[in-house]
Amino acid sequence: MSVKTLPDAPGVGGPHDRRRPGNRLGALRRAPHTGLTAVLVVVVVATALRTDAFATDTNVINILRQVSVTAVIAAGLTLLMTAGGMDFSMGSNVSVTTALGAQLLSHGHSTLFTVVASILLATVIGLVNGLVVTFTNVAPFVVTLATATLLDGVALLVLDSVSVSIGTRMFSLGNDKILGIPYLLVLAVLVLVATALVMRFTVFGRDAYAIGGNEHVARLSGINVTARKLTLYAVTGALSGLAGLMLLSRLGSSSPGTGGLSLQLTAVAAVVIGGTSLAGGHGTVIGTVLGVVLLGVVANALNLLQVSSNYQQVSVGGVLLVAAIANEVHKARVARH
Amino acid sequence: MSVKTLPDAPGVGGPHDRRRPGNRLGALRRAPHTGLTAVLVVVVVATALRTDAFATDTNVINILRQVSVTAVIAAGLTLLMTAGGMDFSMGSNVSVTTALGAQLLSHGHSTLFTVVASILLATVIGLVNGLVVTFTNVAPFVVTLATATLLDGVALLVLDSVSVSIGTRMFSLGNDKILGIPYLLVLAVLVLVATALVMRFTVFGRDAYAIGGNEHVARLSGINVTARKLTLYAVTGALSGLAGLMLLSRLGSSSPGTGGLSLQLTAVAAVVIGGTSLAGGHGTVIGTVLGVVLLGVVANALNLLQVSSNYQQVSVGGVLLVAAIANEVHKARVARH
Amino acid sequence: MTPSIPTPPGDGAGTPHDAVLRVRGVTKSFGGAAALTNVDLDLYPGEVHALMGMNGAGKSTLVQILSGVHQADGGTLEVGGHVQHGLTVRRARRLGIASVPQRRELAMGLTVAENVMLGDLPTRHGAVRWRTLKSEARHALSGLGIDIDVERTAGSLTVAEQTMVEVAREVRRGGRILMLDEPTACLSAGAAQQIRDLVRTLRDEGVAVVYISHYIDEVMAVADRLTVLRDGAVVRSAPVAELDPASLVRSMVGRDVVSRRSERPAPKDEIGLAVRGLRDGRAVRDLDVEVRKGEIVAVLGPAGDAQSRLFDLLSGRRRPDTGELLVDGAPVPFGRVRASLAGGLRCVTGDRRALGLVPGMSLDENLMLAGDRFARRRLHRRTELARRAQPLRRSYGVVSLAGNPPVSALSGGNQQKVLLAKWLQTEPVACFLEDPTNGVDIAAMADIHTLVDDLASRGVAVLLASSSAEEVMRLADRVIVVSAGRTVAEHDITAITRDELVATALGGQPQ
Amino acid sequence: GNDDNASTAGASSGAVTLGFVNGADTAFHTCLQKAVEQTAKSEGAKVYTANSHQNSGTELSNIEDMISRKVSALIVQTVNVDALAGDIAKAKASGIPIYLTSVVPTDSADILGAAVVDLRKVGSLDADWIGTDAAGRDVKIGVVAGAPGAASDLLVDGFTKELPAGAKVVANQPGMFNPVKAQEVAENMIQAHPDLDYAFVANEEMAFAVRKAFDAAGAEDVKIVTVNGTDEGLAAVKEGRFSATVANSAMVIGETAVKSTVSLLAKPKVDKIANIPLLLVTKGNLTKAPQYCPTS
Ligand SMILES: Nc1ncnc2c1ncn2[C@@H]1O[C@H](COP(=O)(O)OP(=O)(O)OP(=O)(O)O)[C@@H](O)[C@H]1O
Ligand SMILES: Nc1ncnc2c1ncn2[C@@H]1O[C@H](COP(=O)(O)OP(=O)(O)OP(=O)(O)O)[C@@H](O)[C@H]1O
Numbered sequence A, B: 001m002s003v004k005t006l007p008d009a010p011g012v013g014g015p016h017d018r019r020r021p022g023n024r025l026g027a028l029r030r031a032p033h034t035g036l037t038a039v040l041v042v043v044v045v046a047t048a049l050r051t052d053a054f055a056t057d058t059n060v061i062n063i064l065r066q067v068s069v070t071a072v073i074a075a076g077l078t079l080l081m082t083a084g085g086m087d088f089s090m091g092s093n094v095s096v097t098t099a100l101g102a103q104l105l106s107h108g109h110s111t112l113f114t115v116v117a118s119i120l121l122a123t124v125i126g127l128v129n130g131l132v133v134t135f136t137n138v139a140p141f142v143v144t145l146a147t148a149t150l151l152d153g154v155a156l157l158v159l160d161s162v163s164v165s166i167g168t169r170m171f172s173l174g175n176d177k178i179l180g181i182p183y184l185l186v187l188a189v190l191v192l193v194a195t196a197l198v199m200r201f202t203v204f205g206r207d208a209y210a211i212g213g214n215e216h217v218a219r220l221s222g223i224n225v226t227a228r229k230l231t232l233y234a235v236t237g238a239l240s241g242l243a244g245l246m247l248l249s250r251l252g253s254s255s256p257g258t259g260g261l262s263l264q265l266t267a268v269a270a271v272v273i274g275g276t277s278l279a280g281g282h283g284t285v286i287g288t289v290l291g292v293v294l295l296g297v298v299a300n301a302l303n304l305l306q307v308s309s310n311y312q313q314v315s316v317g318g319v320l321l322v323a324a325i326a327n328e329v330h331k332a333r334v335a336r337h
Numbered sequence C: 001m002t003p004s005i006p007t008p009p010g011d012g013a014g015t016p017h018d019a020v021l022r023v024r025g026v027t028k029s030f031g032g033a034a035a036l037t038n039v040d041l042d043l044y045p046g047e048v049h050a051l052m053g054m055n056g057a058g059k060s061t062l063v064q065i066l067s068g069v070h071q072a073d074g075g076t077l078e079v080g081g082h083v084q085h086g087l088t089v090r091r092a093r094r095l096g097i098a099s100v101p102q103r104r105e106l107a108m109g110l111t112v113a114e115n116v117m118l119g120d121l122p123t124r125h126g127a128v129r130w131r132t133l134k135s136e137a138r139h140a141l142s143g144l145g146i147d148i149d150v151e152r153t154a155g156s157l158t159v160a161e162q163t164m165v166e167v168a169r170e171v172r173r174g175g176r177i178l179m180l181d182e183p184t185a186c187l188s189a190g191a192a193q194q195i196r197d198l199v200r201t202l203r204d205e206g207v208a209v210v211y212i213s214h215y216i217d218e219v220m221a222v223a224d225r226l227t228v229l230r231d232g233a234v235v236r237s238a239p240v241a242e243l244d245p246a247s248l249v250r251s252m253v254g255r256d257v258v259s260r261r262s263e264r265p266a267p268k269d270e271i272g273l274a275v276r277g278l279r280d281g282r283a284v285r286d287l288d289v290e291v292r293k294g295e296i297v298a299v300l301g302p303a304g305d306a307q308s309r310l311f312d313l314l315s316g317r318r319r320p321d322t323g324e325l326l327v328d329g330a331p332v333p334f335g336r337v338r339a340s341l342a343g344g345l346r347c348v349t350g351d352r353r354a355l356g357l358v359p360g361m362s363l364d365e366n367l368m369l370a371g372d373r374f375a376r377r378r379l380h381r382r383t384e385l386a387r388r389a390q391p392l393r394r395s396y397g398v399v400s401l402a403g404n405p406p407v408s409a410l411s412g413g414n415q416q417k418v419l420l421a422k423w424l425q426t427e428p429v430a431c432f433l434e435d436p437t438n439g440v441d442i443a444a445m446a447d448i449h450t451l452v453d454d455l456a457s458r459g460v461a462v463l464l465a466s467s468s469a470e471e472v473m474r475l476a477d478r479v480i481v482v483s484a485g486r487t488v489a490e491h492d493i494t495a496i497t498r499d500e501l502v503a504t505a506l507g508g509q510p511q
Numbered sequence D: 001g002n003d004d005n006a007s008t009a010g011a012s013s014g015a016v017t018l019g020f021v022n023g024a025d026t027a028f029h030t031c032l033q034k035a036v037e038q039t040a041k042s043e044g045a046k047v048y049t050a051n052s053h054q055n056s057g058t059e060l061s062n063i064e065d066m067i068s069r070k071v072s073a074l075i076v077q078t079v080n081v082d083a084l085a086g087d088i089a090k091a092k093a094s095g096i097p098i099y100l101t102s103v104v105p106t107d108s109a110d111i112l113g114a115a116v117v118d119l120r121k122v123g124s125l126d127a128d129w130i131g132t133d134a135a136g137r138d139v140k141i142g143v144v145a146g147a148p149g150a151a152s153d154l155l156v157d158g159f160t161k162e163l164p165a166g167a168k169v170v171a172n173q174p175g176m177f178n179p180v181k182a183q184e185v186a187e188n189m190i191q192a193h194p195d196l197d198y199a200f201v202a203n204e205e206m207a208f209a210v211r212k213a214f215d216a217a218g219a220e221d222v223k224i225v226t227v228n229g230t231d232e233g234l235a236a237v238k239e240g241r242f243s244a245t246v247a248n249s250a251m252v253i254g255e256t257a258v259k260s261t262v263s264l265l266a267k268p269k270v271d272k273i274a275n276i277p278l279l280l281v282t283k284g285n286l287t288k289a290p291q292y293c294p295t296s
């Protein structure tokens, strides 16, 4: 029996925020994610001062569209990790979905059919992860690391190792705008808002916190933990599918290596930088959004500032480190007050 | 040393090995890692039946040499994860070390100087990870995910993005044998045995279990947790350095992408498949060895059996999944008895 | 691990110069709320110094400051005549200060032997000497009359056993100061007696013992001097001989607390809860219990083991080897939590940290965690949650410093009330209570006893597993004595005295 | 109309700004980037660079970023051929001309031009050499391919199709363009096929690792043919460690790309696809090999 004993540190953005009246500045300093926000602001201001190309409408829209796919994955991951789960195979699920979507479209199937089939497959993949995690007691990270490898292979099989182009099918989703806002961004925002609402205002979402906080207690309190977990894994699967279709529409093709581990790691980095706990029980969509945007802004800034490609990874790593520390130091200060 | 005390030692193979007399078969079934061993045996037998090239001396030596580098990393990771830590940057540390080693050798520095400098750098990198983890309270996975990105960039900088060859320097380490056993394998075995002994028979090793099991208690018991953790991270750093030099001697050159994430994930997979807990407090070198060898055998078998590249990843993923489940199902059965 | 402090030039015992520890004006606050204000305390060698006070009074905080876990905001600590600045855990250890914290914590993956010897493993040439380690650990345990296999893993121990292991560890270490934070809170009468005997032995050897407990009788029996904390301040400090229980209660609570057996309507004839032929390994063998509606039946036994096993079985966490469970006459399948709940059975754990509360969630959410599930709610709104939680908080007397803090920021007693409220608001047909007053102060204890009384008066069948004989005498209609997993005796409460009860529980033999 | 815009912008300011989006961090890509930067300097053009690290999503983002900064033209070393569809659409929509290196899509209407390496041809040149060397004997060949994907497939396909009748590919495994993996694959391959005569390896970085593996297994006589023509590769050919390599100079590609882009911007021509000359390098013609990487 492994009983999880979390530290008592009141989680940032957790279900409780003790606000005291008065002292606005202090309240601000105690608001969640101040550290992360500060890092983001510094990066934005520093970049804007050094290049005019940064703070333009088109560039901002650009950044937001670029992070849309990651944001959808990160949203699912936030929910799942809050419930103490982990899906390391979402990136590979994206690979499979883009591959399948591309094949279906290029074989002349209708867009509707393709969308439904792809998301269905992705959901089933998520569900299978959930079944293994729930019924075998293997740690979710381990299970999904294995399925990630497996799915990478499946994606190759579906593509038969070549690139498959979808021509101009789904072009509008990946490239057009509505009221000046790219469809992809609209989708990502919808997903994020929905996730935030679910986590905060539904019993399903609160159950996720409870399961992540102490699974035994959750089960004893009458929560159908098994069903909840299966649903959570299925939802992350479905969101991977959606992200896959978004990516496909943006790229116009699927090729070996689309999605996969690099996408997965970006999403994981965004989520954990945003303060979602690897051990479960704590997590906020706001934090994840900040994490996703920070990563997008940094990549964009490094390009615009012409940082040499050798220095880019160093810079990204450095910013990640600083952001993680800032978020944590801030949390600690809040706890001390 | 105290060989006599061996039978008393509470299981390196997990804490539950109260042996009951009689019933040899039952005892075998309750022995740790039976599940994993079974999977390994199945893979070996199936491959040996289908190709003669598999069960030859040279091929076995081959496999073992191939996994030597991974084994050294996995050994360090087992120790660290048992103490509740995580280093996701070991692969990237390897990249930096091979890059530095190659540059030093190709610039005419002596092998001794190169070895010392590389391992020193790797140790410092590990120590920096340790300092950040210990003094900022950021989750180790998050810290080392950030430093991994950073170090990948550093490796590119050191190499200036081109391959650097070391000619025949260090050739003998990477290619020669002693008594028919490759030096690399000898090194790996030494590291594994040392790790196992440390974990089982030294206060340092037992403290690692205590820290991983309950850091607060370890601290209350007067264990200098901070110093221990710093040492652990420094040791994993040093082992990454050693692995880097081993890899360099084997390849004869360092190029962008040597080591890095793929090496890291292989090592992590081997360790977790071997039953070391992601949450700390449990871990065995034997399990890790089985995990490392299983991954090596599967890769070798897939090559020898001429499995098409599309099916290779699917097969690796499948075996990983089955192994993880087998290990866990078996554990569960032992616990019930 | 020998204390490095010079022995103060002592003359006669009892003079202030002799104090091994002097606390002056210690202040500590958490997030702006004061947990301790201006606390003075003197500890003398060879004396048991009890700390008493309501839940949240600051007892644990004081102990944690003395053992280096927390740093005081102000005031001075003097150990052996030397002022200590920035006392850390390791430094406290070196000074010979040992403590058993209120929260039982062991390194769960390690064996009992290693846990006892943690931080002080015997070695030869750098290698751990397993044989010595185990024999020393065995010796440390048996020295306290504790019978636990040292090769078991800590994770498999019951809370009571964990306490014993922790006490054994600290005692083995030695030192001049030993602080025990509610060591008997969930121990059976026998185990508690062992602890008290041990404390007396240590005192006679010259150790200064700080002893925290909510049981007045126990404190009166074991302590030489007593300090009462209220809202973080010392309100009274005197030799025990000068105190009487009633005034003690008044200084702790600020009023009199009456808790005596109350008249309840007679139990109905229908059986609310029946357990038949329950058998599970060595912990439970052939247990038969029937509880009528409106009746309180207590299960009493020497070890805590059967109690927590009973919780696991009745709550559906664990499937027994054989057995039958009937709630309100209808069979309830074992091994399914939700089936137990649907049948109307509510089980309140004795291990609230591991199985009772979600530490990261707020007080209110923990309070409504189960209820909202039964009500099949889909949506969650904080304001509305607070509105529903308010009356519960009031009727169960839950007190918190902040509005709706994470439940882990509450003192232990308040956490216990949250746990009871969480389950008892849900209109049970039958319930199983495991140590319902674990760690709560005397005022809260009286409140909880009233709550349980009310429960039975409403016709609920209550099965009570308690380690406290007083509690059983106060609440139960019938007592079932269990020994080695078997029912060995059954008594009507009116037919037995407290002392007989303790004796039966200890010996497992009916008189 | 779009092209006019961009070219006038470039011409009027007198300074052409180029956005170079590189595909990965291998030696080839580094050399290509150096060549692009040096040539741009000599052509008086300003160049911005970005690297997609083998991720087609990043490639698209990089192109968007370049469009944000309003470069006169894009030069793209793509991560893979089909990812180009999105790139080209993007560039077209923003009115910025796009020039491709290494590959060209089937429909070249929407691009400014391309400097193309015929990968099939590369493979077939290596196969030709084996055909000559084997001289009609029955020989066994092992293939260490790259990562699954178009580039590697085209190479291997060109190679396999051109092999003479008696030559048989007995093993074909992916080396993932990663020397570590390639070495493992080669070690296993020589176990399974100790009687191998030739090996075709998809790039020189891997070929070095393969050579080491073969030598360690005592198979010094297996002849390796490969692709690139780096200085180290040529040295290996000279020493006989490689038997042949096909020079596809990164420097030439980079130079061609920049020069063509600048001139095409000024004056769009019909002949916008430049085929990079390929040369099979053996011991006999080492001196004729083009420089692979610019000296920095
Ligand atoms: N780390 C902390 N952060 C915030 N508040 C705390 C912390 N530790 C204690 N408190 C608060 O300080 C007060 C004193 O707590 P303490 O644990 O000392 O009480 P106690 O006297 O031991 O109570 P109990 O009898 O219930 O164990 C309580 O109100 C508690 O909520
Ligand atoms: N907000 C907080 N942040 C961190 N720690 C806290 C907080 N609030 C309380 N604590 C910790 O919890 C303790 C209060 O709980 P307490 O000591 O009463 O534990 P408990 O639940 O009674 O343990 P047991 O179950 O063993 O009786 C404090 O002493 C402190 O260490």
Ligand SMILES: [Mg+2]
Binding pocket: C059, C060, C061, C102, C181, C412
């Ligand atoms: Mg307390």
Ligand SMILES: [Mg+2]
Binding pocket: C102, C182, C411, C412, C413, C438, C439, C440
């Ligand atoms: Mg308490």
